[in-house]
Amino acid sequence: MAEFGISITPDDPASALALARAADAAGLDLIGIQDHAYNPGFLDTMTLIAHLGALTERVRFVPDVADLALRPAAMLAKAAATLDVLTAGRFDLGVGAGAFPDAIAGMGGPPWRGAAAVAATAESLQVLRAALDARGPVTLDGEYLRVAGYRPGPAPTRRVPVWVGAQGPRLLGVVGALADGWVSPLNIYVPPAEVPAKQSVIDEAAQRAGRDPASVRRMYNVLGTIDGASRHGLSGSAETWARTLADWSRELRFDTFVFWPVHDELDQVRRFAEDVVPRVRELLT
Template identity: 45%
Template sequence: MTDYGHDLLFGAVLTPATGRPELALDLARVADRAGLDLVSVPDHPYRPEFTEALTTLSVIAARTERVRVFPNVANLPLRPPAMLARAVASLGALSGGRVDLALGAGAYWDAIAAEGGPWRAPAEAVAALGEAIAVIRALWTPGGPVHLPGKHYGLDGAEPAPPPGRPGIWVGALGPRMLRLTGALADGWLPSMTRIPPADLPAANAAVDAAAADAGRDPAAIRRLYNLSPPALGSPRGWPERLAELALTHGVSGFLLPAGSPGPLQLFATEIAPAVRELVAAARRLSAGRGPSPGPASSSPAT
């Protein structure tokens, strides 16, 4: 059993279609008003049917009041890390610190190359991501001009500009090398349920934890987030227990729901999230020896 003790976050994955650009913005406002914590959009710059991710997130941040926004996940090969660091810092300043950064090493290399980006072998892509994280952190750290050598990315006298709100750097990691990088360098791990199902979480978590310990870091400091798959979760009536189990057994503390209409977001925010929080809080109190909370442990949301 692995509960890293983080506060629970609930959010949305929205698809910003160029044919209906207002839909994602409207859904972001629904998520914001319903009480969700996070709103994310996928980043596929080579797909013209999607609006550009950082531009979309900027408009979402301008039209919401409380949710934090982030790309899910930023396509590093098409986004130089220094400019990505500046963009996130600017969005943080404009939004009152409501921004995080999730990064990927890259995929769909044919499409990336068609856009003029590099074609990287797996080991090279992981190395480039490690250098990119170092560049971003350096530009977000107060101090003088930064000199940072690197094979793929570096800095030679760049001036840092720390963003407000302390954005997290979360990594979308699947393979062993990426999991080790996440444990060594990242603030959080963001897999997708469709790629790493719950049965595979223990081994992947162990890889992240081992890499963190080898790097002298506390494994519990690394937040675990999860892009959910509603078909894999079954009926929403059972979601509170399933998500609470993911939190208490696998340490997941951020749950991202893909949604294309208001109803699922409202249900997730107003019924499922409170029930999960109650179940997890009760279990944590019991584990700490303070006994169960009074009253019912949860309420089942409507199907």
């Protein structure tokens, strides 16, 4: 069963709350919030999720995606487990290596690039999974991460899934080997024509690791406008959106879609939840 959510920009508390409550009331599955702490106009993503989680009832939250270069893995696991407990199981963890190394360095974080970013992400995933599973002290003597006996807790209410944002072949290989799901960048950065090759990299890495490729979930961030024209992303009628997302689910194998409205966010969320999502589900039945 496909899942559907919206993206909330972490810049205005009142707008974020209005959108979160609208998504919650409309029965959408999840809310994604980008994590760029070096942007002075942005709120802290994890703190905002805690705030919104306390004021909603059903919808899940996922950082889309949390910056591993600024959020050490053991501490991030602690935050993820805490959010899972506080929201009664409504938190998924999305992580990435960090998109802007110079900005990360400006905050004192390691400006990982290339092979270093890939290796650090793989090490972080090992720590995250061990800590979130909370089966005993976590240790890792890695090249980029050293954890010397972290005792994890609190225990989450469920197995918190760890999604990884990636588009290069080496990081996609890490997704296939270690992650619960792939978070694709926006459709304007990874257009549909480029998706099958990336899915193949994930599948091959999963098979090499002895995993079933079908166990790795796939999320597409989709920017665009419903019932309007836009130069950016997907635009067209609700029926066009529904048929497109259904095609992308069947042909590109995405099981989760996060809608990034270009403008008129509250109205666009309503159209997405009322006119697009039910039709996609009907087409996929």
